[in-house]
Amino acid sequence: MVLSRGMIITKGSLVHGTLTTGSVSITADMVPFFRLIGYYHGNNGDIIADSVWVDVRDECEIKVTVQHNTQPVVGKPLDLEIDLHGQDATVALLAVDKAFYGLKADNKLTAKQVFSTMASYDLGCTYSGGSDPAKVLVDAGLSFTSQAKSAWRQDFRCAPQNVRSRRAVDLLEEKRKLASEYDDAELKICCKNAFSLIPMNENTCETRSRRVFLVKKIRRVQMLSKSAALQLRS
Secondary structure, three states, rough: EEEEEEEEOOOOEEEEOOOOOOOOOOHHHHOEEEEEEEEEEEOOOEEEEEEEEEEEEOOOOOOOEEEOOOOOOOOOOOOEEEEEEOOOOOOOOOOOOHEEEHOHHOOOOOOOHHHHHHHHOOOOOOOOOOHHHHHHHHOOOOOEEHHHEEEEEOOOOHHHHHHHOOOHHHHHHHHHHHHHOOOOOOHHHHHHOOOOOOOOOOOHHHHHHOOOOOOOOHHHHHHHHHHHHHHOOO
């Protein structure tokens, strides 16, 4: 499921396996960012879920270029060339005296302000999954009901402890940085998985490492990645 600006953009299903891969087509509806939420129903009816926050390059859906080839002269008409780059749209023109912006710089509408307003529609509270499936879905801005549990947001605002912080961004950046150091695809996945919080009493790297019955190289990658994650969270 893809969620952006408080709306479900697309949803679908994949064949479940040990390692499932899929692709998402980026559309204008996903600007300036979107959340990718994956979930499935366990054997006892519980929902297993995780999510990730994905930043998208800020671009308008339709690109418009306005220019003129002659020098403007007071009292005479000016021919404008409007290029929609092959797209169809209704174009509105507005002329504003620059002196108006001198009264207050914030009066000037910029692309940054537009994308900032679009981002404010997001109902999510975190950059990634939570400590349990219910928190994953609720913090992404969803409500859900299963045979075992129901959860929903009581307010549009995020709880103080859930407000997105710089540390969350640093954690994602550190995860990408560490994973990029490994050429082997399996080791990359192992490194990323080591950053995930598991809602069990596995607070140390050693505890999680003992559960991984793989080659020593993979265990070493998990140890290094998990240690880095714990340092960033502390």
